[in-house]
Amino acid sequence: MPHAEHGAVSAQVLDRLFDTVLARRGTDPTLSHSARLLARGRRKIAQKFGEEAVECLIEAVAGNAHELISESADVLYHLIVMWVDAGVKPDEVWAELRRREGTSGIAEKASRPHSELS
Numbered sequence: 428m429p430h431a432e433h434g435a436v437s438a439q440v441l442d443r444l445f446d447t448v449l450a451r452r453g454t455d456p457t458l459s460h461s462a463r464l465l466a467r468g469r470r471k472i473a474q475k476f477g478e479e480a481v482e483c484l485i486e487a488v489a490g491n492a493h494e495l496i497s498e499s500a501d502v503l504y505h506l507i508v509m510w511v512d513a514g515v516k517p518d519e520v521w522a523e524l525r526r527r528e529g530t531s532g533i534a535e536k537a538s539r540p541h542s543e544l545s
């Protein structure tokens with residue numbers, strides 16, 4: 428794929444990454460990091476996602492935009508591995524984000540039943 432100028436790559440890269448990780452499931456873990464991580468199981472997958480999320484916030488708090496870009500990619504990759512493990516499809520997440528469009532987060536929270544506001 429020709430290298431797109433920064434910013435020209437669409438979010439479809441996430442759909443392609445999901446398809447790639449899904450295809451790696453059950454393959455040789457010595458040849459695929461995704462296969463290795465999926466074979467390590469749900470708790471390890473969750474642990475690695477958490478680690479990457481913490482590395483992401485550390486760079487954000489430090490104001491390191493360049494490192495935050497890289498760590499953000501790590502978080503998205505590990506999130507997608509978690510989706511594959513859990514049987515979540517990207518379209519389900521995109522549909523939820525689409526559903527939220529046009530509704531303020533303030534209004535959304537105010538509309539919740541009182542029991543859910545804590």
Ligand SMILES: N=c1c2ncn([C@@H]3O[C@H](COP(=O)(O)OP(=O)(O)OP(=O)(O)O)[C@@H](O)[C@H]3O)c2ncn1[C@@H]1O[C@H](COP(=O)(O)O)[C@@H](O)[C@H]1O
Pocket residue numbers: 444447448451458459460461462464475500501504
């Ligand atoms: N986007 C990624 C991606 N981001 C991060 N990583 C890997 O995630 C690992 C993070 O390093 P860590 O030491 O935290 O991981 P680890 O070795 O599991 O950790 P420990 O065993 O030390 O606990 C590194 O090996 C990174 O290369 C990724 N590995 C793969 N992809 C994508 O997935 C595709 C398929 O990769 P394979 O599954 O390896 O074929 C690749 O072409 C990429 O597009």
